[in-house]
Amino acid sequence: MGVAQDPANVGRMSTLALLLTQGVNALSQAALLFFLGVGLTLIFGIMRIVNFAHGTLYMLGAFIGYSLVRYAGSYWLALLLAPLAVGAIGTAFELGILRRLYRRDAHAFLMVTFGLALVTGEAVRLIWGSDALQVPSPALLSGVVFLMDEPFPVYRLFLIGFGVIVAIAMWQLLERTRLGLLIRATSQNAEMVHALGVDVKLVRSGVFGIGCGLAALGGVLAAPLVTAAHGMAATAVIDAFVIVIIGGMGSFLGSLIGALLVAFVQVFGNYYLPDFALAFMYLVMLLVLVVRPGGLLGKEA
Amino acid sequence: MPKTNPLPALAGVAVLGLLMAAPFGLPVFAMTLLTELLILGLFAMSLDLMVGYTNLVSFGHTAAYGLGAYASGYMLLNSSLPLPFVVLLAALLTGVVAIGVGWVCTLATGVSFSMLTLAFAQLLYAIAFKWTSVTGGSDGLAGIPRRAGPFGLTIFTSKMGFYYFALACLLGAFFICRALVRSPFGTVLHGIRQNEAKTLVLGYNTRLYKIAVVAIAYALGGLAGALYAPFAGFANTELLFWLLSGQVLIMVIVGGQGTLIGPILGAGFFMLLEHQLSSYTEAWALFFGLIFIAFVLFAPEGIWGLARRLFARRGLPAETRHG
Numbered sequence: 001m002g003v004a005q006d007p008a009n010v011g012r013m014s015t016l017a018l019l020l021t022q023g024v025n026a027l028s029q030a031a032l033l034f035f036l037g038v039g040l041t042l043i044f045g046i047m048r049i050v051n052f053a054h055g056t057l058y059m060l061g062a063f064i065g066y067s068l069v070r071y072a073g074s075y076w077l078a079l080l081l082a083p084l085a086v087g088a089i090g091t092a093f094e095l096g097i098l099r100r101l102y103r104r105d106a107h108a109f110l111m112v113t114f115g116l117a118l119v120t121g122e123a124v125r126l127i128w129g130s131d132a133l134q135v136p137s138p139a140l141l142s143g144v145v146f147l148m149d150e151p152f153p154v155y156r157l158f159l160i161g162f163g164v165i166v167a168i169a170m171w172q173l174l175e176r177t178r179l180g181l182l183i184r185a186t187s188q189n190a191e192m193v194h195a196l197g198v199d200v201k202l203v204r205s206g207v208f209g210i211g212c213g214l215a216a217l218g219g220v221l222a223a224p225l226v227t228a229a230h231g232m233a234a235t236a237v238i239d240a241f242v243i244v245i246i247g248g249m250g251s252f253l254g255s256l257i258g259a260l261l262v263a264f265v266q267v268f269g270n271y272y273l274p275d276f277a278l279a280f281m282y283l284v285m286l287l288v289l290v291v292r293p294g295g296l297l298g299k300e301a
Numbered sequence: 302m303p304k305t306n307p308l309p310a311l312a313g314v315a316v317l318g319l320l321m322a323a324p325f326g327l328p329v330f331a332m333t334l335l336t337e338l339l340i341l342g343l344f345a346m347s348l349d350l351m352v353g354y355t356n357l358v359s360f361g362h363t364a365a366y367g368l369g370a371y372a373s374g375y376m377l378l379n380s381s382l383p384l385p386f387v388v389l390l391a392a393l394l395t396g397v398v399a400i401g402v403g404w405v406c407t408l409a410t411g412v413s414f415s416m417l418t419l420a421f422a423q424l425l426y427a428i429a430f431k432w433t434s435v436t437g438g439s440d441g442l443a444g445i446p447r448r449a450g451p452f453g454l455t456i457f458t459s460k461m462g463f464y465y466f467a468l469a470c471l472l473g474a475f476f477i478c479r480a481l482v483r484s485p486f487g488t489v490l491h492g493i494r495q496n497e498a499k500t501l502v503l504g505y506n507t508r509l510y511k512i513a514v515v516a517i518a519y520a521l522g523g524l525a526g527a528l529y530a531p532f533a534g535f536a537n538t539e540l541l542f543w544l545l546s547g548q549v550l551i552m553v554i555v556g557g558q559g560t561l562i563g564p565i566l567g568a569g570f571f572m573l574l575e576h577q578l579s580s581y582t583e584a585w586a587l588f589f590g591l592i593f594i595a596f597v598l599f600a601p602e603g604i605w606g607l608a609r610r611l612f613a614r615r616g617l618p619a620e621t622r623h624g
Contacts, residue, residue: 114593126587286417289420
């Protein structure tokens with residue numbers, strides 16, 4: 001900025017810089033969407049549950065994060081504790097209610113998670129009020145860097161890095177650890193895993209908790225960008241559905257690809273064709289489903 | 302029917318009599334609620350054809366409702382067609398569009414089917430938001446009139462006349478649905494619900510049946526939407542919002558799926574609860590959610606099933622579920 005440029009070069013440079021900044025923007029958005037989508041897909045893979053409350057738990061994460069930043073004074077503490085708290089709530093919900101419903105059809109889950117969304121949404125309104133709450137990003141990350149002369153918030157770069165780290169950690173967890181093995185096995189054939197002497201119920205409680213915790217992690221991370229607000233729940237749950245549907249329900253890699261695809265469609269769509277951005281996202285989803293009804297990496301449903 | 306039990310028919314006639322007499326005994330505000338209930342009941346019942354009878358769980362039934370509402374709103378604002386024609390035309394249009402929707406959505410089954418229906422509803426939502434010249438964008442269509450006619454008839458323009466018109470639509474739709482599920486067509490739907498592969502092997506083109514049921518369900522859902530626009534006087538994107546799809550699905554399940562009557566009761570329960578709770582407490586959604594969870598845990602067969610169980614306990618023969 002502020003540096004005089006050859007006028008003939010300005011157009012070309014700024015197009016390139018624009019592509020770069022929008023691309024980085026999209027990547028950071030993809031990181032947020034990934035936290036949402038991967039939790040939903042894990043839960044679906046193992047429990048065949050469409051968790052309607054996912055967006056509300058994402059929002060709850062943002063609000064708990066707000067309180068922790070405000071009263072404990074540390075963003076990093078919020079980043080650690082808010083997902084744990086929401087994960088605990090998720091586990092409790094699984095233990096108390098979902099567990100009684102595994103012999104029933106999918107409608108039962110749809111209804112109770114819809115009920116959970118209503119209860120949580122209202123509880124948030126009672127505790128934190130109806131206003132959107134500003135969450136400051138930590139001092140360490142509040143600066144701006146210049147990418148090809150365009151200012152760019154450090155926080156968004158941090159999101160990309162954090163997303164990559166969590167994605168790799170999750171992948172290693174699923175592929176290399178005993179817990180990951182159990183999760184993958186249970187999603188393929190729960191009865192067989194049970195017959196081998198594994199407490200499948202425990203795996204389910206754990207995975208539901210982890211999935212909810214990941215949603216909350218996304219919420220805390222999103223809060224400094226978009227403020228903690230009630231509207232974020234509906235947007236988040238729809239985005240999460242779209243990601244998981246595109247990627248294939250229950251597929252880890254699918255949720256990563258879905259998050260990237262949706263983020264790029266959202267960011268570039270909003271920039272170039274703001275009128276059609278929203279419709280474009282659903283068109284991509286429809287197109288994917290028509291070609292592959294189970295999603296890009298999903299089993300044929 | 303193995304044995305005819307006169308009780309349900311008698312109860313039906315009694316309820317119908319009460320509904321016919323309602324405008325003479327109820328205050329205006331209650332009539333408004335009752336009219337809305339008829340419309341929502343019709344909407345929920347149309348979804349029951351898919352969910353309860355064919356096991357096609359739609360997450361996007363607002364597509365039908367919104368499409369019907371916008372179509373009827375647009376025609377009432379921009380043409381001089383009389384109200385009943387507009388409403389029926391809007392329903393028909395929704396049904397025709399639904400043939401395409403059904404064709405695409407039935408490419409998939411199970412959860413993917415649900416998600417495709419959601420995708421369509423969301424696509425319409427996005428279109429309604431942006432196609433301002435037709436839909437009014439985020440403001441929606443306002444000031445939708447209840448146009449007089451045909452032949453200069455003005456009965457449907459009054460609140461009371463409109464109530465009877467909505468009642469007639471609901472009754473007509475109910476008898477169509479009942480005839481449908483009791484016909485050979487309905488038997489095939491039942492087969493698809495129980496075991497689609499077997500039904501296919503028996504020589505039925507199950508996909509065509511599913512597309513047909515989607516089209517009929519959307520047409521009737523569109524009818525409900527087409528009634529809502531002149532009832533409320535507006536049509537906006539709220540009518541296409543996914544939350545409404547979730548709500549109507551819950552009406553079906555709380556009321557009792559696969560019963561046609563149940564979802565209408567579910568719609569009534571939903572409206573009553575929302576209305577009562579919101580007059581007692583600001584945090585009505587909290588209790589609303591808790592009551593739903595309790596329903597799933599303790600009364601999985603829904604209100605209609607609960608009522609039938611009560612009758613059965615008193616030694617009265619219960620009607621068969623998919624009668």
